[in-house]
Amino acid sequence: MIFLRCHIHEALKSEYVMVDDPLVLWKALCERYNHQKTVILLRARYEWTHLSFQDFKSVSEYNSAMHRITFLMKLCGENIYEEDMIEKTLSTFHASIVLMQQQYRHSGFTKYSELVSYLLLAEQNNELLLKNHQSRPIGSAPFPEVNVASQEVNATSSHGSTHRRG
Helix, strand or coil: CHHHHHHCCHHHHHHCCCCCCHHHHHHHHHHHHCHHHHHHHHHHHHHHHHCCHHHCCCHHHHHHHHHHHHHHHHHCCCCCCHHHHHHHHHHCCCHHHHHHHHHHHHHCCCCHHHHHHHHHHHHHHHHHHHHHHHHCCCCCCCCCCHHHHHHHHHHHHHHHHHHHHC
């Protein structure tokens, strides 16, 4: 009872201060808040139904949403399995990357965390490729190296000074 009273919200403490039996307190709180599971579960199911990999800017954002939703569903007694999480992720890829989706399916992931690791790595590699492309687009000539240019300048100036002396 001491533990419950230490961790109960202040507004509830004053309301249930006279209750001495932990079972009575527990039943009263269940009666008052038991409907929350139903509300939370309905919202979590709705979010699960509408969860789509293509709606997120990054794999990390999607992964966070996936874990938040599955946690809420598990909290309400509804289990989401690894296979469900993998299928949800792969089936909601954007249509433009169907080839990647098929490759990931054929990889035979059995753990959602393994799939996410591969997706994070692919995302990081894509970002690196885009940065390289933006720094020097295809077909543009590389910048001349400073050392090569300075060697040419030194060679020209030394030849010019030799000719002046002569």
